[in-house]
Structures are given as structure tokens and as C-alpha cells.
Amino acid sequence: MLALTILGNNSAVPAFGRHPTAQVLQTLDDTYLIDCGEGTQMQMAKYKIRRAKISRIFISHLHGDHYFGLMGLLTSMSLLGRTQDLHLYGSPALEEIVLSQFKVAAAHLSYNLIFHPLVEEGIIAEDKTITISCFKVTHRIECFGFLFKQKKKLRSVDAQRAKSYEIPKSFYSKLQQGEDYTNKQGTIIPNIEVTHEPTPSFSYAYSADTIYDERIIDKVRGVDLLYHESTYLKAFEERALMHFHSTTVQAATIATKAEVKKLLIGHFSSKYETLDEYLAETCEVFPNTELALEGSCFKIQ
Amino acid sequence: MLALTILGNNSAVPAFGRHPTAQVLQTLDDTYLIDCGEGTQMQMAKYKIRRAKISRIFISHLHGDHYFGLMGLLTSMSLLGRTQDLHLYGSPALEEIVLSQFKVAAAHLSYNLIFHPLVEEGIIAEDKTITISCFKVTHRIECFGFLFKQKKKLRSVDAQRAKSYEIPKSFYSKLQQGEDYTNKQGTIIPNIEVTHEPTPSFSYAYSADTIYDERIIDKVRGVDLLYHESTYLKAFEERALMHFHSTTVQAATIATKAEVKKLLIGHFSSKYETLDEYLAETCEVFPNTELALEGSCFKIQ
Numbered sequence: 001m002l003a004l005t006i007l008g009n010n011s012a013v014p015a016f017g018r019h020p021t022a023q024v025l026q027t028l029d030d031t032y033l034i035d036c037g038e039g040t041q042m043q044m045a046k047y048k049i050r051r052a053k054i055s056r057i058f059i060s061h062l063h064g065d066h067y068f069g070l071m072g073l074l075t076s077m078s079l080l081g082r083t084q085d086l087h088l089y090g091s092p093a094l095e096e097i098v099l100s101q102f103k104v105a106a107a108h109l110s111y112n113l114i115f116h117p118l119v120e121e122g123i124i125a126e127d128k129t130i131t132i133s134c135f136k137v138t139h140r141i142e143c144f145g146f147l148f149k150q151k152k153k154l155r156s157v158d159a160q161r162a163k164s165y166e167i168p169k170s171f172y173s174k175l176q177q178g179e180d181y182t183n184k185q186g187t188i189i190p191n192i193e194v195t196h197e198p199t200p201s202f203s204y205a206y207s208a209d210t211i212y213d214e215r216i217i218d219k220v221r222g223v224d225l226l227y228h229e230s231t232y233l234k235a236f237e238e239r240a241l242m243h244f245h246s247t248t249v250q251a252a253t254i255a256t257k258a259e260v261k262k263l264l265i266g267h268f269s270s271k272y273e274t275l276d277e278y279l280a281e282t283c284e285v286f287p288n289t290e291l292a293l294e295g296s297c298f299k300i301q
Numbered sequence: 302m303l304a305l306t307i308l309g310n311n312s313a314v315p316a317f318g319r320h321p322t323a324q325v326l327q328t329l330d331d332t333y334l335i336d337c338g339e340g341t342q343m344q345m346a347k348y349k350i351r352r353a354k355i356s357r358i359f360i361s362h363l364h365g366d367h368y369f370g371l372m373g374l375l376t377s378m379s380l381l382g383r384t385q386d387l388h389l390y391g392s393p394a395l396e397e398i399v400l401s402q403f404k405v406a407a408a409h410l411s412y413n414l415i416f417h418p419l420v421e422e423g424i425i426a427e428d429k430t431i432t433i434s435c436f437k438v439t440h441r442i443e444c445f446g447f448l449f450k451q452k453k454k455l456r457s458v459d460a461q462r463a464k465s466y467e468i469p470k471s472f473y474s475k476l477q478q479g480e481d482y483t484n485k486q487g488t489i490i491p492n493i494e495v496t497h498e499p500t501p502s503f504s505y506a507y508s509a510d511t512i513y514d515e516r517i518i519d520k521v522r523g524v525d526l527l528y529h530e531s532t533y534l535k536a537f538e539e540r541a542l543m544h545f546h547s548t549t550v551q552a553a554t555i556a557t558k559a560e561v562k563k564l565l566i567g568h569f570s571s572k573y574e575t576l577d578e579y580l581a582e583t584c585e586v587f588p589n590t591e592l593a594l595e596g597s598c599f600k601i602q
Contacts, residue, residue, distance in 0.1 A: 064372050068339075091405065104363040
């Protein structure tokens with residue numbers, strides 16, 4: 001299971017009650033924050049996301065609408081007495097920005113803030129259930145997308161049935177990996193006779209702020225859910241390029257070519273009060289699209 | 302006329318829908334922002350304060366709940382194409398914090414941001430209608446309060462009546478200052494016969510985050526409206542001192558001793574959902590007190 005909650009979906013200038021970018025990704029074990037625009041901690045309170053649960057924060061790039069809420073959140077976590085380590089991923093310059101502001105405030109954090117500078121593409125965090133990697137996208141300043149990929153889970157052994165076939169426990173780890181068992185008599189016990197399907201593994205890709213860039217396709221190929229920005233409607237392709245952003249149709253084209261299962265669009269221009277046109281234009285090219293509306297929770301299960 | 306709109310009234314951790322500190326002071330000619338906690342630009346939109354109107358921003362100190370909304374506001378102003386100069390007053394360290402964040406964003410502001418470091422007490426801005434000065438208060442880090450004092454206006458000459466007394470125009474400037482006129486026959490024409498009362502001048506003092514400090518009394522003596530923080534209820538005097546804050550009764554005591562006309566309290570602790578007790582405790586000592594509720598506009602006229 002992966003659950004993505006949208007806290008902010010607007011481009012740079014907040015408008016029509018919409019906030020700058022922030023998303024929360026929840027797995028069964030963990031909660032991650034992806035970008036942290038101004039007001040993220042208030043949005044968390046509004047949508048019942050517990051600040052204390054966040055274990056890792058990923059900042060795609062240093063445009064303010066993606067990180068101006070970070071200092072407030074980090075400070076509140078400390079004032080509330082957090083003790084759990086917090087991992088922060090972002091541009092190398094982010095560390096100094098954060099530390100200098102704590103310094104002038106004479107603040108001493110109640111927890112360890114562990115900074116991970118993003119420099120190259122590749123795996124940036126991994127545990128037994130998930131691999132998190134970053135990939136470069138093309139924006140006005142250096143910007144990274146993030147791929148969250150749950151690891152393939154092991155098949156679960158039906159102990160009663162395995163016992164009935166007299167399969168020794170020492171072979172269980174091979175059963176979990178899908179191997180058949182051959183008994184002393186040379187009879188093959190098919191794996192599916194004694195194991196259950198593992199719970200499926202899912203993937204989410206967040207491609208941050210980017211121009212239309214086909215290099216993204218391979219990075220996000222086949223994911224269950226892709227977030228791709230669509231700052232502009234399709235008529236404004238030139239303007240999108242000029243501002244290093246994408247249009248609805250460009251987002252849908254990446255989703256189509258990458259054969260993702262579902263597309264989520266956001267980072268909407270502050271010019272538009274209603275978003276219907278964004279959805280209509282994108283769905284025309286990639287039907288399984290949804291708007292990243294604030295407060296929406298997209299469950300992949 | 303002075304009008305003070307409250308945008309944020311909570312202490313450090315936002316709670317119960319309350320935001321960190323920000324206030325907007327409007328005169329007939331100008332709009333000032335006093336402190337700028339996270340979310341200030343969204344609060345401005347909510348309470349119909351036009352970002353473009355702000356001419357000066359005053360930051361009392363570098364605890365995040367008083368300035369983490371600044372970068373977002375400054376950035377939005379630029380993205381919206383502001384051309385008017387903007388004056389920013391704050392700790393010398395603030396300039397570097399602001400500039401370093403614009404630098405990593407490769408941002409070029411559309412307007413001149415003129416930084417005025419606060420170092421000493423005294424007048425920091427002045428025009429023909431108002432004098433703005435800062436004064437030191439005692440907090441965990443260096444912190445300034447601000448005093449906004451409209452200049453005494455001139456009496457307005459009733460030209461028709463002055464003419465009927467044959468007062469020469471060259472004497473009008475003395476009439477405006479309240480002088481009587483003595484004509485050639487030695488008859489005194491009392492000033493009030495030929496002039497009208499000027500519109501009154503008002504004053505507002507914002508004493509920021511502070512412990513109970515009687516040195517504030519002289520700084521804010523007799524103002525029409527005093528904002529004094531009251532982070533804690535009166536039972537928590539010791540805790541208030543430990544955290545360099547004040548209680549309800551301490552705020553009221555300063556107001557009483559400074560003989561201000563009205564007291565506004567705020568910077569409420571995140572522990573309390575309702576604020577009735579804050580008001581009751583303060584009013585017991587200083588009856589003309591109001592809570593700095595978000596969205597409230599206090600007009601002095």
C-alpha cells in the first residue's frame with residue numbers, strides 16, 4: 001500500500017486558497033514529505049497528517065514554493081519535543097540555509113537532523129521494504145524528481161500445507177522466493193501448492209518542476225502513479241518552455257510514453273480559479289488522470 | 302486614522318487554526334507589515350490586504366514565528382511584478398538570510414528591496430505624517446518593538462472667515478500652528494475664530510516578544526493602542542520568565558503603568574483552544590483590553 005496526500009498543488013504564488021507544493025507519501029511503515037511549500041505544517045494539521053510521523057523530507061529544488069515551509073515545520077517539530085532522527089534530502093545549499101536560520105534564532109533542535117545532499121542520480125535511501133531514488137529533471141535551477149519503489153515482497157509459506165508435503169523448514173526461504181520443492185521420491189511440489197501470493201509492491205514517481213523532457217520517461221517507466229507538473233494549459237507551450245514548466249498535454253505525453261498506470265497533475269498556474277480545463281486537456285491524451293487536489297488521498301493498493 | 306488588522310496571533314507552533322505573528326497597520330497614506338510569520342501572504346489574501354500596498358515591513362526579531370513568511374511574500378511580490386520600492390527593517394543578519402535564499406533560487410526581484418538594519422533604538426522612518434521608531438525589548442535573542450506615531454497635524458484655516466477679519470495670507474502658516482492674530486487696530490482675533498481643529502493624531506506601539514520589562518513603559522507611554530504579548534496565563538509567571546515571555550497580568554500592568562488608552566494582547570500559547578481566560582485575566586487589571594483575534598481590525602480614529 002502507498003497513500004499519497006496532496007497538501008499543496010499551486011505554482012509559485014498562492015491563489016484561490018491553493019497552496020504551494022507539498023505532498024505526503026505514506027507506506028505501511030513510514031511517512032515521507034515531498035517538498036514543503038509555505039504553510040505545509042498548517043496543511044498537515046488541516047488534513048490530519050501528524051508532523052511527528054514524518055521520517056524523511058525530500059526537497060526537489062530551491063525555488064521557494066517548494067521549501068519555504070520547511071523551517072517552520074522543522075522548528076515546530078523541535079518545539080513539540082521530537083526525538084526521532086529526521087532525514088532531509090535536498091540541494092547541498094539547503095543545509096547552510098537551514099543551519100544559518102537556526103543559528104540566528106539561537107535554536108537547538110530536540111532531534112538529530114541528518115542532511116543528505118542531492119548531487120547525483122541514484123538510490124538515496126533504502127530499507128527492507130522500499131528503495132527511494134532521485135533523478136534529474138530540467139528546470140531553471142537544478143531540480144530532482146523522486147522515485148519511491150516498494151521492494152518485491154516474498155511469497156508467504158502455508159506452513160500446514162508445506163508440512164503435509166514433508167518440506168523441511170530449511171527450504172522455506174527458497175519457497176518464499178518462488179522455488180518448487182522436489183522430494184526424496186523425485187516428485188515436484190509446485191510452489192503455488194504451498195505458498196500464497198505476496199502482497200503486491202507499488203511505485204510512485206514525483207517528477208517535480210520540469211520542462212517536457214523525454215529523459216524522464218525511462219526514469220518513471222511503468223510506475224503505478226506518476227505526478228507530473230502541468231503548470232500551463234496546452235495553448236501555452238511556448239510560455240511553459242520559457243519558464244521551464246510543462247503543459248497538460250506534455251504531462252500526459254510523458255505518462256503515455258512511460259506507460260504509467262495513473263497520472264496526477266498539479267502545480268497549477270495562479271491565473272486559474274477552476275481546474276476543469278486542466279483535467280479535460282490531460283485526459284484527452286491520457287485518460288487515467290486526476291487533479292492533485294489539496295486534501296485528496298490517492299491510495300495505491 | 303490608524304487601522305490595525307491582525308493576521309496571526311499565536312505563539313511559535315501554529316494551533317487551532319491560529320497563525321504565527323503578523324499585523325498590518327494602515328494609515329491614510331501607507332500600509333505597513335509588522336512581523337511576518339509563516340502563512341502571512343495567505344492570511345493577507347483571506348483578509349483582503351493587498352500585498353502590493355505594503356511599503357515597509359518591520360521584523361521584530363529572528364525567531365521563525367515572526368519572519369518565516371517573509372521570503373514567500375517577497376517572492377510573490379516580485380512574481381506579481383511589483384515595481385515600487387520596499388523597505389525592510391530587521392536584524393542585520395536578516396539581510397544575508399534573505400539574499401542567500403534569492404541567490405540559490407537564481408531570483409531577480411522586480412523591485413528594489415531596501416534593507417534597514419536595526420541596531421539602536423530611535424527613529425527608523427519618518428515622513429510628513431508619521432514617525433516610526435524602534436525600541437529594545439528583552440527576549441531570548443535581540444528583539445525590537447516599534448512605535449508608530451502620527452505627527453501633530455496643522456489647524457486648517459477657514460479662508461472665508463480669515464478674509465472677513467482681513468488677516469493677510471502671509472499669516473496663515475502661523476494660524477495653522479494655533480497663533481492668534483493682532484490686527485492694525487490692536488484687536489486680537491482668537492485663533493479658534495478663523496481655524497478648525499486638525500484631525501487628531503494617533504499612535505500605536507507594538508512591543509513584540511518580551512519578558513515583563515518596566516523599561517517598556519516610557520517607550521509606549523500614553524499611546525492610543527498598545528500591543529503587548531501575553532503568551533501565558535497569570536499562573537505561569539515563572540514559565541513566562543524562563544521562556545522570555547509575559548503573562549496576561551504582566552501585559553496589563555505595563556498598559557496600566559504606561560497609561561495607554563487601549564491594550565491588545567496576543568502571541569497566545571498553542572496549548573489553549575479558547576482564549577476567554579486570557580481576556581478575563583487581563584481585563585481584571587486593565588479593563589480596556591481586547592484579544593488580537595485574527596481578521597479583527599482595530600481602528601483608532
